[in-house]
Amino acid sequence: MSEGEIWVDAAVLTTVATDLTSEGSRVHDQACRLDLTPDAGRSSDETARAISGLATTVAGMAEHLGTVASTLSETIAGYQASDARGLERMNGTGAAP
DSSP: OOTTOOOOOHHHHHHHHHHHHHHHHHHHHHHHHTOOOOOOGGGHHHHHHHHHHHHHHHHHHHHHHHHHHHHHHHHHHHHHHHHHHHHHHHHTOSOOO
16 A cells, blocks of 8 residues: 555444444443342442442443444445445546536
């Protein structure tokens, strides 16, 4: 690759987006499992608040993974569309902008 060129392997990026979606779902499932009230005697309320805070944080992380996956997928689609239009123009089959 020469200087200034950009090479993107859409298949690899699609795999990354799929993995992010999958892991985001797994993390979300774990956050749901944290929705419990522990029996910790006199410390039950404090423990429940700590676990609730952790569950909220984990759920937020899962949401962010989903957002990153979605944004990556949109970026891949945009890149592929742009690349296809450029190829059509170079081949003389596409309309000029």
